[in-house]
Amino acid sequence: MSAEVEGVPVDALKRHAELSELVEDARWRYYVLDQPTVSDAQFDGWFNELLQLEQAHPTLQTPDSPTQKVGAPAAGDFAKVQHLQKMESLDNAFNDADIAAWQTRAERLAEGDPGPYLCELKIDGLAIALVYRDGKLDRGATRGDGRTGDDVTPNVRTIKGIPHRLEGDDVPSLVEVRGEVYIPVEEFGKLNEQLVAQGKAPFANPRNAAAGTLRQKDPRITAQRPLRMLVHGVGVWEGAAEPQTQSQVYDRLREFGLPVSDLYRVVPDLTGINDFIEHYRAHRHDPAYEIDGVVVKVDKIRTQRELGSTSRAPRWAIAYKYPPEEVNTKLLDIEVGVGRTGRVTPYAVMEPVLVAGSTVERATLHNAAIVVKKGVLIGDTVVLRKAGDVIPEIVAPVTALRDGSEREFVMPTHCPECGTELAYEKEGDADLRCPNARSCPAQIRERLYFAAGRRALDIEGLGYVAATALTQPVEGQEPVLRTEADLFDLTLEQLIPIRSVVRDQETGLPKIDPKTGEPKVVSFFSNVSGVPSQNALKLLAELEEAKKVPLWRVLVALSIRHVGPPTAQELAGALRSIDAVMNASEEELAAVEGIGPRVAATIREWFEVDWHREIVERWKAAGVRMEDEPAPEKGPQILEGLTFVVTGTLEGFTRDSAAEAITSRGGKVAGSVSKKTAFVVVGENAGSKYDKAVSLGVPILNEAGFRVLLDQGPEAAAEVAVKPEE
Numbered sequence: 001m002s003a004e005v006e007g008v009p010v011d012a013l014k015r016h017a018e019l020s021e022l023v024e025d026a027r028w029r030y031y032v033l034d035q036p037t038v039s040d041a042q043f044d045g046w047f048n049e050l051l052q053l054e055q056a057h058p059t060l061q062t063p064d065s066p067t068q069k070v071g072a073p074a075a076g077d078f079a080k081v082q083h084l085q086k087m088e089s090l091d092n093a094f095n096d097a098d099i100a101a102w103q104t105r106a107e108r109l110a111e112g113d114p115g116p117y118l119c120e121l122k123i124d125g126l127a128i129a130l131v132y133r134d135g136k137l138d139r140g141a142t143r144g145d146g147r148t149g150d151d152v153t154p155n156v157r158t159i160k161g162i163p164h165r166l167e168g169d170d171v172p173s174l175v176e177v178r179g180e181v182y183i184p185v186e187e188f189g190k191l192n193e194q195l196v197a198q199g200k201a202p203f204a205n206p207r208n209a210a211a212g213t214l215r216q217k218d219p220r221i222t223a224q225r226p227l228r229m230l231v232h233g234v235g236v237w238e239g240a241a242e243p244q245t246q247s248q249v250y251d252r253l254r255e256f257g258l259p260v261s262d263l264y265r266v267v268p269d270l271t272g273i274n275d276f277i278e279h280y281r282a283h284r285h286d287p288a289y290e291i292d293g294v295v296v297k298v299d300k301i302r303t304q305r306e307l308g309s310t311s312r313a314p315r316w317a318i319a320y321k322y323p324p325e326e327v328n329t330k331l332l333d334i335e336v337g338v339g340r341t342g343r344v345t346p347y348a349v350m351e352p353v354l355v356a357g358s359t360v361e362r363a364t365l366h367n368a369a370i371v372v373k374k375g376v377l378i379g380d381t382v383v384l385r386k387a388g389d390v391i392p393e394i395v396a397p398v399t400a401l402r403d404g405s406e407r408e409f410v411m412p413t414h415c416p417e418c419g420t421e422l423a424y425e426k427e428g429d430a431d432l433r434c435p436n437a438r439s440c441p442a443q444i445r446e447r448l449y450f451a452a453g454r455r456a457l458d459i460e461g462l463g464y465v466a467a468t469a470l471t472q473p474v475e476g477q478e479p480v481l482r483t484e485a486d487l488f489d490l491t492l493e494q495l496i497p498i499r500s501v502v503r504d505q506e507t508g509l510p511k512i513d514p515k516t517g518e519p520k521v522v523s524f525f526s527n528v529s530g531v532p533s534q535n536a537l538k539l540l541a542e543l544e545e546a547k548k549v550p551l552w553r554v555l556v557a558l559s560i561r562h563v564g565p566p567t568a569q570e571l572a573g574a575l576r577s578i579d580a581v582m583n584a585s586e587e588e589l590a591a592v593e594g595i596g597p598r599v600a601a602t603i604r605e606w607f608e609v610d611w612h613r614e615i616v617e618r619w620k621a622a623g624v625r626m627e628d629e630p631a632p633e634k635g636p637q638i639l640e641g642l643t644f645v646v647t648g649t650l651e652g653f654t655r656d657s658a659a660e661a662i663t664s665r666g667g668k669v670a671g672s673v674s675k676k677t678a679f680v681v682v683g684e685n686a687g688s689k690y691d692k693a694v695s696l697g698v699p700i701l702n703e704a705g706f707r708v709l710l711d712q713g714p715e716a717a718a719e720v721a722v723k724p725e726e
């Protein structure tokens, strides 16, 4: 049996003391210094562990435990003010069950249905209380520990949207308005850039930026920064009729001229609550400010009073927190990758961390100027953000954790892969490029991988590992491809001996084997005893097949700038052979539908380069069919003059064959939905284009409707289309 003190195991006691210290320290850094050193997720983890320990061992829950306190005592140079009524925190819910448990408890305590509920957004800002006496702004104070806060009145007066005098009828003689001060997301990045440029520490996130800004000693600085406020409650309310519900409170506050959000909804029950939560889970980034969850409040003020509060939070409200999108991790290094067009991009290499459901260890830093703007140093702890499907981003360094060992990133002057001196393509460019397009192994690798893509030659066996193997074998081996020219001449004998480093597809940087600390090396085209692998056989077989692809795919595979699939299709449709494209004058090219003079010039220039022409000649010699059949007899042009958008996956058509079916009937295919779109053809898993069609009232066709369109024309299709909002 382990040792115990007053019935509590020593281990639990120790952990409790340890967590209390961590939590108190984090709060001080967060609330008082506005410079947190751990992520909110980390903090919430500690706090929840504390709550659980105290639940298991109630004697640990003493009045001075962090679980019984709000925020942190106000500290620093500001005058202290007593709040007229205590400002509280909120209890947290992290899943449906937590919300249901909260509702059940409220029901029990209220001895009846506590509904309806007001659902609103949990603004990730800082809490503030404004006192209005006889309708005049008397003071503004931070929450502090809930009883005593910092007097920040001069600063509050500079915030846009906060009235200095309340308007309207029946204004209370004394009212305490609570709300959240925040910085709009868009302004946050700009503010940090300014701070870094001035040699100051950037803020970790918009919340800290707002807190740091509100607690500026010089209100002139506060005035220059984009602070905003939204109100979400009241404390003392005297000398006017009292509202009966939370929503009436908001109506009144709005009448007084105070900033109230429109993004709330009163719902009858748990289902309504959950719907609201799910809606904003999907639309978390729609508001101009950051939200970290949803707050649910019992709407009736009388029921709120019945339910009352615990030592730190009301029982009549709960905060549902969405999974964190920000974590802290270590920036181990900044490496540069070289892309298909020679663009050189610095990448953050980080200690792997789990964020928003996936492990992240690299993030693009875009270019050297952005590294400087963000103010990150190699060795920094950094705030890493991954919002939904958006690519991960480094937000800011945690400067409070620097120990002097950090070093600045220096952008290389020469290509890390071929040693050529890097240059800007034209004046004013943000990106440096490796000008050695012909023989920079990185650029060949990327072009080759691109040429094999689904929208080009469609060679599945030529994935990233294969593209690397063909262009960058281990030291001592000669690359079998020095440009794309030899692609269709590859032989099994060439493939078998190749050994190469595995590279990260996103960054092009070598992957490190965690066991050895060395780059991972593979023999992709053979097994241990030198027998050709399936990979080799598959690649050669698919190369044979790829010789028959239509001309437009070959054009895409050549990596001519600005010639993506749509342009390539237009070119192939009009000129029908590579020779015709190669020999066309700039004017002739520009006469092709969808090709402007700039693109025409780029195409001309491309074909004037010797080694480019060599690729074309060699592919042709190897048997790549570089012409299309003569244009098919035009059928009836029943879709003439109409524009269509195709979205989602159709069963009987690929995206290209659907487009072909439309264009061969005289119709046009566009990439985005507008009021001019005749129909949107919608398959499985259609995304935002579908929503756009609905919002613009554009008729929608499913696959069956699409067939009606192709067979019988637009009138018949209109009969079977779904017309939104009718």
Ligand SMILES: NC(=O)c1ccc[n+]([C@@H]2O[C@H](COP(=O)([O-])OP(=O)(O)OC[C@H]3O[C@@H](n4cnc5c(N)ncnc54)[C@H](O)[C@@H]3O)[C@@H](O)[C@H]2O)c1
Pocket (backbone or CB within 6 Å): 026, 027, 029, 030, 031, 036, 037, 038, 039, 040, 041, 043, 044, 070, 071, 088, 089, 090, 120, 121, 122, 123, 124, 125, 126, 127, 128, 143, 179, 180, 232, 233, 295, 319
């Ligand atoms: N990273 C760190 O080191 C660190 C340290 C301390 C706290 N924190 C963060 O702060 C949180 C705890 O802070 P807290 O006690 O302020 O609690 P909280 O932020 O979880 O919730 C209470 C606060 O929510 C605010 N709020 C926002 N929108 C609201 C709305 N619509 N209605 C009502 N209130 C609304 C109010 O100001 C209220 O005081 C933690 O969960 C953690 O994420 C982080």
Ligand SMILES: [Zn+2]
Pocket (backbone or CB within 6 Å): 338, 415, 416, 417, 418, 419, 420, 434, 435, 436, 440, 441, 442
């Ligand atoms: Zn290079």
